Amino acid sequence: MEFDLIVRNGIIVNPTDRIVGQDVGIKDGVILCIGSNLQSANPANTRILDCEGAFITPGGIDTHVHLEQWNTPTGDTWVTGTRSAICGGTTTVVAFASQNREHDTVLPIVEEYGALAQGRSYCDYAYHLILTNPTKKIIEEELPILVKEKGITSVKLYMTYDPLKLADRQILDIMVATRKLGVTTMVHAENHDMIAFIIETLLERGMTEPYHHAVSRPSIAEAEATFRAISMAELMDTPILLVHISSQNSARTIRDAQTRLLPIYAETCPQYLWLLSDRLKGDNFEGAKAVCSPPPRDSAEDTDAIWRGIANGTFTTFSSDHAATKFYTEGGKRLGIIDGKPLFTKIPNGLPGLETRLPLLFKGVEEGRITIHDFVRVACSNPAKLYGLSRKGAILPGKDADLCIWYPDGKMEPFQLDNSMLHHDIDYTPYEGMTFKNWPRYTLLRGQVVWDRDNKGLVGNVGDGKYNKRTASTLPGPRSVFVNEWRPPM
Amino acid sequence: MEFDLIVRNGIIVNPTDRIVGQDVGIKDGVILCIGSNLQSANPANTRILDCEGAFITPGGIDTHVHLEQWNTPTGDTWVTGTRSAICGGTTTVVAFASQNREHDTVLPIVEEYGALAQGRSYCDYAYHLILTNPTKKIIEEELPILVKEKGITSVKLYMTYDPLKLADRQILDIMVATRKLGVTTMVHAENHDMIAFIIETLLERGMTEPYHHAVSRPSIAEAEATFRAISMAELMDTPILLVHISSQNSARTIRDAQTRLLPIYAETCPQYLWLLSDRLKGDNFEGAKAVCSPPPRDSAEDTDAIWRGIANGTFTTFSSDHAATKFYTEGGKRLGIIDGKPLFTKIPNGLPGLETRLPLLFKGVEEGRITIHDFVRVACSNPAKLYGLSRKGAILPGKDADLCIWYPDGKMEPFQLDNSMLHHDIDYTPYEGMTFKNWPRYTLLRGQVVWDRDNKGLVGNVGDGKYNKRTASTLPGPRSVFVNEWRPPM
Amino acid sequence: MEFDLIVRNGIIVNPTDRIVGQDVGIKDGVILCIGSNLQSANPANTRILDCEGAFITPGGIDTHVHLEQWNTPTGDTWVTGTRSAICGGTTTVVAFASQNREHDTVLPIVEEYGALAQGRSYCDYAYHLILTNPTKKIIEEELPILVKEKGITSVKLYMTYDPLKLADRQILDIMVATRKLGVTTMVHAENHDMIAFIIETLLERGMTEPYHHAVSRPSIAEAEATFRAISMAELMDTPILLVHISSQNSARTIRDAQTRLLPIYAETCPQYLWLLSDRLKGDNFEGAKAVCSPPPRDSAEDTDAIWRGIANGTFTTFSSDHAATKFYTEGGKRLGIIDGKPLFTKIPNGLPGLETRLPLLFKGVEEGRITIHDFVRVACSNPAKLYGLSRKGAILPGKDADLCIWYPDGKMEPFQLDNSMLHHDIDYTPYEGMTFKNWPRYTLLRGQVVWDRDNKGLVGNVGDGKYNKRTASTLPGPRSVFVNEWRPPM
Amino acid sequence: MEFDLIVRNGIIVNPTDRIVGQDVGIKDGVILCIGSNLQSANPANTRILDCEGAFITPGGIDTHVHLEQWNTPTGDTWVTGTRSAICGGTTTVVAFASQNREHDTVLPIVEEYGALAQGRSYCDYAYHLILTNPTKKIIEEELPILVKEKGITSVKLYMTYDPLKLADRQILDIMVATRKLGVTTMVHAENHDMIAFIIETLLERGMTEPYHHAVSRPSIAEAEATFRAISMAELMDTPILLVHISSQNSARTIRDAQTRLLPIYAETCPQYLWLLSDRLKGDNFEGAKAVCSPPPRDSAEDTDAIWRGIANGTFTTFSSDHAATKFYTEGGKRLGIIDGKPLFTKIPNGLPGLETRLPLLFKGVEEGRITIHDFVRVACSNPAKLYGLSRKGAILPGKDADLCIWYPDGKMEPFQLDNSMLHHDIDYTPYEGMTFKNWPRYTLLRGQVVWDRDNKGLVGNVGDGKYNKRTASTLPGPRSVFVNEWRPPM
Ligand SMILES: [Zn+2]
Ligand SMILES: [Zn+2]
Ligand SMILES: [Zn+2]
């Protein structure tokens, strides 16, 4: 066999096993074979990469990334965002194409968004579609086209935000189609009216600091909408993914549904593992740096519960929800300062997180909160399965040779994170000052080393990334179990 | 002491005790005293009523009764409805005054509805207010007037039905006021969009039989809305009553909230103890007789759970939801036959149940499903407390002498119910043919015997009933426990 | 009517109602009648007691009291213990007669214990029987005699302590009899082997301070035994009372059983509401003062859960578990000092609590943690029902006139408790220094004022108390619901 | 590369992935490599096995098998038992060496049991140790030897059966050692006293049919002991495996513990998926064929819950609990006929199941109850991990080439099972008459085809099987999370 690259001497990790003492042989960007002591028939043309006993995980897949969307005015571009991705071990991102209310067709939107990434991505990529106005035509005619022709097999629905939110009825309508088509249905679950009501009273009371953003979106709003979304999913026998789950109550509700075998999936993010709402406080508008929705929660009970939810399987995926805006630059987080006074409702929502996602999760492995298998499951393997990235997410023969190679124990000098070390185009990180004992040493995208931390660092090129047409989810889907005699349209 | 009436030789039952060997002395419509071997100072003017060892329960209080509302076209009038009430042991009813969407004031509505009952009721009565368009003015200005001047201390809110339903936001707005005023907030909890969606598909499929009414309102719609209503109540620290709860899942959710001490109350009805959805089937449109919302459920798992919920305390009150329409008469249930074909969406909702409510619950006592104390708690005592009927619901000195005296064991000949035995003006009963081993023998309204089953039967008179101004609930109210730093307007 | 005493102007409280504006007329130690503005036919011989608007609760019933048992070497006698009872508003105590392993008959034991109380009690009293060696003869022949002839209708079983503990099989054997006879079966539920194992390792490690007593009995030992006892009770369809429940997990398990309608009852005690395990720490062996089993728990999570369990109905009764030993006197708590070193296993278990029980619970009413109805339910009413004290526990005509009259708001000067204020013969109280804003003002035992706090204080006499023959429990009993086809012996 | 065998054209299944279009290259009994279109350097010596598109699963691992133990008088020998194993796709069995109470050393026992298998096994094998008398010496001195020298890394403990059962204290003692040594602690959890009590009453009542065996061991006995075992495991921070879990309640308790991340593992068996207790009824003592402990449960609620528990991850492993005795032969099941009358207590416990285990589980895949990944996880992968069979349980390079190759869809003629088709030496199967649509087509043991269903069938040889020294479990172990300040001996 001929190989372009042989990766030796690592511990290959998949969601349930460690493969030790085996080599990964790569040819033409694909894992050609895994075996003992592989020898290339063309050694001169074969690069050997020695892992020195470290973990090899699949390249990270970040399936919740906002790039060049209207609502991140000073955020990363495709160039800077995906650059930071590969420097953090992530080889595939799935970003959003977003319908606006007035659009009565989504096909051109998908094209437009697609054009933004073309030739401008360092890593492989794909798109979800945000639906804000699900007309009959879009649901019945366009979604099938997107699935079959464009390989767009997921939609995101919002239960909150005035310009985005759907009524229950619209969600039910969409579920009919997504069930039929095998489209993964992502739900941003927060009770809109609760939040709107609270915000109004906070403004009346002059409570407008960044911190009041956290106050305005209590976890009960998430828990209610989570329960409601699950109820609709059960009625319709339609799988859903609850995105960016942040709190214990929601996690418990999801776990209960999973115990009953409902096809309910859940995502969480680094900010719900590492940040608390007190991070929204601070002088000089500092708190705005941690303003995102749902907000970080109030106590370690919630962050502990989220870690536990990764370990016990409640969470299917782990994404960054990278929705970054600059802090110091005009037009970024400071939009939330009006006439010199803070107004939390005007602060652009979201945090940068693409590059730090994997290292922050890996810290949980180091601390014994989760296993390395949990890491791979939620950050690489399940994202590929849930979104039909059929060539990705596993270190197995036939898959794309997307790898993240870590440092062996003791090899890397621990360091404190400084935003200047990162490769995004955002002027802060919420994780400034945190100590890291490991970090992706090499990132390989389809067999090419694109990140070599100790030698030149970023060695990939803009445009390396390719668009991935996706298939339907391969996680368990509709069960054909119904709540009574009624059947959803099939 | 002088008495008008002494009731002897009964077992006086309250929610936790049986008082044995004691007499009830009544004067001027009030229980003057309870004691051993009471003697009247004016024996000639004192009637003695011998219970022969039977149970004496407080007169029944039916706090969910629809009389002469627009949506019960051929139903009972105040005259016929309250007549049937006293013949079934019920001495107080609380009916509904209903705002229509276009009304921007409710004060005249309350007057109009009040006029309907005046002089036309056999039993004491009061009104709830149905809010369908809760304007700022109504909430902030009129509700306080209703509470303070009219003694109307409860509102009913709907989460479903096109002409009635409120958005979450409207419910939150109302909760601000009801919390402040101590107004009992009744919630009809069913997810509107789920039901609307199902109905639409059923009609498309030609599934229009009465039975499809049950199919169209699955218990998951109730469970979802129940969870949502409780979430809003928790956020707002506002007590609510979930009316006509019919299913196991909802009962479990309510119980969980009660375990956490949230002031969540629940009501159930006879139809959820005794009827299953197969009763909506049958030739000749028979199923329409059992069409109500929520519908009877599909299996004994649910009816068992409802009985259990009475016994374990989940249910606070037990009401008839008497919302009767005639079956054979033009303009009644047959409105659901269009061009000779059934169309369940046009069947007037609701069942007759005022007269049978207490006997149907008493059967549970006989069968060992609940205790006689549970009976009194949910059918008499808690309804008085929850709705501020401060003179009612308990056999205690100082309370109105409203009593229901049962037969001692073995005294009454068991019989099979035939609609002709009932005193409503409805041409059927869903409980036709059921065997009863006990029934109210005497009903006393403020010291007057108004029903004497073995002698003349109905002996009360139309107009006997008086309007009751109500106080706030005396069950535990707001706790001043909040979900985070935010506080509802106070 | 003639009365010996009329109690006026109080708020009469029972478990579900407040009776306002009514008088209690008492004759020959019994409540003759409750009514408005009672007048005695013999005013000269009728004492009037004016409550000035205060609460009147039934006299407290303390059904878990250890007096003159072998294991309280320097504790209270019947004289001193019951003296403190009435000064704290308690009018009935139920203490223990205890079989030792070697006794193959219990009839004489019951006589011996009975003789100890005779003529030496200030309050009414009864006995439970502790079974440590349940022979066939005792179970089958003697228990029926105790029930029918002696009015002893309750037994206590231990799942721990070497000299007391029963095997599961013995508990099952006893349950056969207690089910048949309607005998209330009290269970001290802690896993013996867990505790024994921990103690052994603590001693090996030299961890012998009083505080290690708390460490040695973790709540998981209670939770396990609670689950096991409930499982046996469910198998046998035999009601049980889990005594002195101290922790959240056990409370949750009990609540779950109650939700399913199993006849599972539970007791808690003041120490699980007010003390934490850090009270077992301190210099000079101070911690020994709080050594009891189960021990106070480690955090407010547990005390909060116990308060919540009273409010939500999990707890049926509230007792002192008064098992007092002196602290400074030779032979008391200091038995746990061996050669100048602490040895927690030798510290006599138990706390004084008879006199402070009601005031400590009343503080929960003041603080809004429970209602006054909860107070009456767990401290007066349910104890009477559960143990068949048919003349006790309710302020109703025909019941013994045992009353506890409190101060009206603002009438009593708040004070800090000092052990010298108490009437027990124990040289400390664990509640030293706590502030009380109310306290029993008058205690009436069968119509006699025995405690008049503001005038002479103790005015009852030793020997006032009478033995109460008890009936079976009147709370719900066996349900004839079984786990499968098997039936326990009936 | 040189290969002895290349397996082509199958779908390689591991617990989370399907590998499609890849070959398995085998050399010297080991999977040398997995890759696309493998070519051997020595094609003449390389056998090619074409799977025709079928599933390739790892060879089954049956970790709960009783062979030649004292309590299976007429059961399979190592020869016949392991013969049936490979014919059913199982390539490794773990059987029991059993200490008797009188043995004060276990080292020779392990040798004796080991000798029984030596040279007499068709498949690879290992041993657990049953501890019935855990002396200090065995725990402290012998267990470490077994682990380090013999590769015996698991013990089984019984909470029931007179000759086997351990007290809680003994279990705690053992847990100290198994925690330290990483020994997998299997627990047979049934409450002994409940069962003994029921049996005694059944015998008194003459209820001695085989069916009464099921009556005598209600699921509550299992649920109680399960909860107790988990409580002890939590206290000691020691992982346990609950073997042969049969009922919904136990499954729920286990799931709750797993949600909290306790290292609690669970096993179930085919009989709890496919048999109900009515199978213990029938003429001619037929019911004895299904007598095992725990018994099959009474309704589909339990079998459904067990299937669900496999799908939702509650169950870690799936074993046969093969404990077979003949039915028609003297000395087998008929020992339960005494003087012509049935006496269930004398019926040897247990069922044959080694050969049918995998096909019965595969039916669940066909019926959509579980996924093929669940199948591999519980029947192959987790058994290897839990018991430290480090060369087994996964189709990965470096692992033993133990494979089970199924039929592609539609290739195999469905058949009804007849005991004569099986290769055990038992004269019946409880699954007689069941229809199978798939069955292992080829079984490979370390690269050798030992079962070729369509060509000669059994082609392996007695003695092919080798003893496996085992390591510690690689599933999550102790967490160093404790219930309070106390620490178990470490
Ligand atoms: Zn979102
Ligand atoms: Zn987002
Ligand atoms: Zn309604």
Ligand SMILES: [Zn+2]
């Ligand atoms: Zn209604």
Ligand SMILES: [Zn+2]
């Ligand atoms: Zn005790």
Ligand SMILES: [Zn+2]
């Ligand atoms: Zn005690």
Ligand SMILES: [Zn+2]
């Ligand atoms: Zn076993």
Ligand SMILES: [Zn+2]
């Ligand atoms: Zn076994």
